[in-house]
Amino acid sequence: MTRIPHETSGEPNPLRELTLDRLRCRTSTKWRTYPDDVLPLWVAEMDVPLAGPVRRAVTDALELGDTGYPAGTAYAEALAAFADKRWGWSGLAVERTSIVPDVMLGVVEMIRLVTGAGDAVVVNPPVYPPFFQFVGHMDRQVVRAPLGPDGRLDLGVLEDAFRRAVSGGRRAAYLLCSPQNPTGAVHTADELTEVAALADRHGVRVVADEIHAPLVVGDVAFVPYLSVPGGENGLSVMSASKAWNLAGLKAGLAVAGPASAADLARMPEEVGHGPSHLGVIAHTAALRDGTAWLDALLAGLRDNRRLLADLLARHLPTVGYRPGQATYLAWLDCRALGLGDDPAEVFLRRGRVALNSGLPFGTGGAGHVRLNLATSPEIVEEAVRRMAAAVGGPA
Template identity: 45%
Template sequence: MSVMVSLFDARRTRTSEKYTVYDADVLPMFVAEMDCALAEPVRDALLRAVTDGDTGYVGHGRALPEAFADFAADRWDWAVDPDLVRTTTDVSVAAVETLRRVIEPGDQVVVMPPVYAPFWDYVTEAGGSVTEVPLLAPAGTADPYDTTAGWRMDLDGVRQAFAEGARTVLLCNPHNPLGLVHDRESLVALARLAAEWDAVVVSDEIHAPLVHADATFTPFLDCCPEAAALGVALTSASKAWNTAGTKCALMVGASDRARAWFDGMPTEVVERTGILGYTASVAAFSEGGPWLASLLAELAANRRILAEELGAALPGAGYRQPQASYLAWLDLRALPWGDDPALRLVDEARVALSNGRDFGRQGIGHARLNFGCSEDTLREGLSRLAAAV
């Protein structure tokens, strides 16, 4: 049975942003939410909670830290200490509250564009200032069957940022919008560089369960002893199991320093965790593996369709298959849609994509396409885009 559901059925019953922002004739392929059914264990756990009236404030048990630790050990051979796991509403809150503990007002925080648009806001909300160290793009024209592995961190640029006063890196691993999975060697190099400058790395790893079969995810905290000593990982079940609205994320440490940061946070940071999100996350990490495997198979098929057919639909478009997630980064600069193609395509193709410019200056002329949908929806989107050329 397919994990994906038809866009028509989803739109008829759902009220989330994806299905309500645009008119009904626009294909919503922008925000990172999938057209999928809930995993049965997650659905059943939520139904039990609602039936039992278990909808109050979140408790203080160890169920979720232990479920995540088991998942991490099984999937990545990563030994997580449940005592160094805290929860909160979502990864955005986790990022802001962690940064508030590790920086002083005005401190520089390194981000690596093109990157998830809210990263700039996280830093400023926490009281810091953004220092951009863009990723290094692969040279030459990509074969669409290539993956995003050609992209890499600019470690020399990070060193220069440290030399100029930055002491924190806000890392995205896997990297959104590219779907890049940073390799172990790069992560080790970043950790050792940070250790040299007594810097901190906060690693957003929300897309980690969505890594495809041709890539290997390395948790930042597990890449080397230096990373464990100076890092914090942020993650959630929400992206992989499509439960963003239930509100639960995890902050993971591996050192006494991280424990002190967590213990120094206001109690409300944890108290704001949604109890339904907590319930859903326990079910996802402990019982959601088979459903996740089915999802990844369908996403891999859609990823192949894009590689096979995007060139014919959009001659001159640049695309590399993402190593993780269901988000495709499209270079549309060769097409007649200007600096912000997504803005044009809503009107000209009736397809809503994410604006590339939102991910940094490097996103000018680009757009992000969400292929977490049925094959029929994906093909309809490609057909509409082709007709708009």
Template identity: 60%
Template sequence: MKWRSHPGDVLPMWVAEMDVPLAEPIARVLTGAIARGDTGYPFGREYAQALAGFAARRWGWAGLDPARTAIAADVMLGIVEVLRLITGRGDTVVVNAPVYPPFFAFVEHDGRRVTQARLDERGRLDLGSLAEAFAVAREQGARPAYLLCNPHNPTGVVHSRAELEAVAALAAEHGVRVVADEIHAPLVLPGAEFTPYLSVRGAEDAFAVTSASKAWNLAGLKAAVIIAGPAAGADLQRLPEEVSHGPSHLGILAHTAALNDGEPWLDGLLGGLAANRDLLGRLLAEQAPEIGYLRPEATYLAWLDCRSLGLHDPTADGAPGVVSELAGPARFFLDQARVALSSGHVFGAGGAGHVRLNYACSQATLAEAVGRMAEALRDSR
């Protein structure tokens, strides 16, 4: 998808897929399974057990109980299934915008309403806006929920323990159930520290959904884990058995191998991403200083503020969730620079006039992309 969605002269810097070789422990497990003809149905809790071990080693979190988990095809489908357990049709789900576009599309497609709480100018949680959104959600339906992106996509912000504890307190005050998307948790870069939402005080009735797919580039090998907090186990018991039919056996093998044996590869990746993050900042400062750069603490995605360029398309405001649409600066850079970026308007309130750039590529590709963008801006003046 990354390399075929646009003509060959376009640099694809949009979809969340990395230009990296597969980690050897994962390749070894997969080729071994193929050699054995082991391509049947998944079984057991090895994936959840591997995740629990990874969480204890990486984040110092020993509270992940594999007995309170279930498998799902991927994180978004897992989120939808959890929302079906804790909300009803017509209930409201709060999100922090700008945010990952499928948060809008998947939730609304399943008959829930979305209310947006804005992030602040640093891309961090705005607790005042969140409290207002929780109050609205409570008025609109009997069983409101909050879909938390931790770390946040597209800003790359890693929420602090204090911020997450404040979220838990607000959720308890307003009777809002929390579901945390933690798919980017292994991709926290040097200088920041990840806190699992289920590890904070007050999050006992919450859920988290995660996967090894982003950190080890396994998007084509579907598998995710739903984790219930200690007070949410009864809700998880109501999850339909057929949900576990979604992930592939090879996907679970791959994700389990990543979590058990893929940390050295991950550490190397994080070093490269940190170097690319810094390179991107330097390139923009030197060649296109009018583009604002919010230095990410996690992920391999950079949120670029292009509002000063005069490319904003006001007709694109208020149209979140449709990831194929381009407007404003994303359309300009595709047409004039032949660089494909994610258009900010689909990320919801506060997204228009921005683009999201994927810097998980070679430094030569990154330099070429910024050079093309800068040249297009110069030619347009």
């Protein structure tokens, strides 16, 4: 599989288009959870306007009164074309897809297809907190395979977790976060091929959450799990949600490898009633016509990563930061600041900046915070200034 370079975009940087006053008019959770004196850099919402093709597609649907139930395969066709052009992957077969309400609910349904009550699900902490919550609510057992010190998969630890997960003859699944949230690591083809071999050796079914796949920055290549040797038995969930800021327009796609088609075919028919028709329209337009906007966003995120590194070096030099290869989330090691296990609480109380606490991310999260970089450079600068002031550093 050959990586296809991103095209040069003539679009303006969407991270620079909205003022703080304009953003505070929003009524979503990012802007309504905290008082107005708090800078919110926590939940995964971006401070951007809608991409033009998405806005036009949704507006046209509203003008038509096209607000019924979703139908057809346009979303899957758009994703297949995007995957072919963007990642050089032509193996996404439309007939092996199913629309789902969103990525996490799609993950839940696919774990139900390949495991039963009491079975184990392997995860790699620190990882997206809902992995723990949803798996627990499904009456499955979480088996932890912590990431290595470099924030990447530790294959030896993963194999040991697979052994524990299937002990006693249990079925097991591996919930793979790819790219990884919160570290931003993009798993390589070699890593994923070894994952597939380990999963086959131990009889573990892989379910990949690939929601951040379009948000890979620079020369790093995103590798779909289903594209690697041995990945044919896997399942994946994808969406345009994170890359185009469409969390409020619900829609995701479950994708099966060739050897998992029969599993996906057992997905209950009513699951496909859950996505929003407007969501399907929006996600389809994003994938089909929104790549120039996406490239402008990725350029802005690249600049924000550099800005954050420079600001931390100047104002909070003991904070550890390894810029991620993907996502718009920065994972910051604040243990040297002496703020205890939950530095996010201190930054909020003293600095009036809201970050995600590392604690809910599981093993390896204590003393860390997650910062959302998908905002204007001015807001990033103000956030770091407040963080430094909160710990008595240079402002």
